[in-house]
Amino acid sequence: MPPIAGHGSFAWSPRGTQHRGTVCSATATTSVMRTTNDGGDRNRSDTETSNDSSRLIVEFTVPADTFVLAQTLQAVPEIIVELEQFVPTYDEEFPYLWVTDNGNCTIIEEHAAADPTIATFSRAADLNGGALYEIEWADAGTPFLEWLQAHDIVVLEAEGNNDKWTFKLRATSRAILSDLQSYCDDHDIAFELIRLYELTDPKIGQYNITSKQREILLAALEHGYFEIPREMTLKELGDTVGITKRAASERLRRAHTNLVSNTLQIGQPTGVGINEDTP
Helix, strand or coil, X not given: CCCCCCCCCCCCCCCCCCCCCCCCCCCCCXXXXXXXXXXXXXXXXHHCCXXXXXXEEEEEEEEHHHCCCHHHHHXXXXXXXXXXXXXXXXXXXXXXXXXXXXXXXXXXXXXXXXXXXXXXXXXXXXXXXXXXXXXXXXXXXXXXXXXXXXXXXXXXXXXECCXXXXXXXXXXXXXXXXXXXXXXXXXXXXXXXXXXXXXXXXXXXCCCCCHHHHHHHHHHHHCCCCCCCCCCCHHXXXXXXXXXXXXXXXXXXXXXXXXXXXXXXXXXXXCCCCCCCCX
């Protein structure tokens, strides 16, 4: 696979597909297991540096059998495992597991008891139609889990199913990401990059919108374009940012697509409009 860039601008484009499972609600049909770390938000600042430009985000996938719970996920393929956001990997080893109760809890418990990556697995509480489990990983664990815990990174998102794990990590240097790629190569882990970017990159940023898209969204908000009834026409909005009515419509649509996709997490980012040259 091509190496992660050591300097300069990022040129990666999405290569894989990102699985997003159905999160259980009152009407959902898929069980979701979610781990949480009580110290996550408390310790998050420990991983941050004063130089925002050094914070990098990498999104990638690895096969399910290279991480924890592989046996359980294979045995109960309809479930999805999700690590809670903002979990510092240097803290405790993801000690809690949230399972929505959709008739699968007993089955999950049976298979988790025999999972070689789990040392102990006990129900701590029943909450909101689901169950919270306290979990201790086996000493052997998985090499990839050990790598995550040994490096200065934060797991922003991690979702697993019976096929693969999809990760979104924040690191403080490119060297860590290069080490990640080398580690996967050395251990024959099929690392597949989805996206790599700087947290403060104005071309992408947290919500995947360009500065031009941000400009038109803010102008529309400021001048009442989103009000009912509208206080500004689409042509007037275009005039405000110096473009035609048609161009304003297209730019606003792209901005909405990226903003909604990256705030509500509907599927994977489309990548529409991440080029500064795109209207």
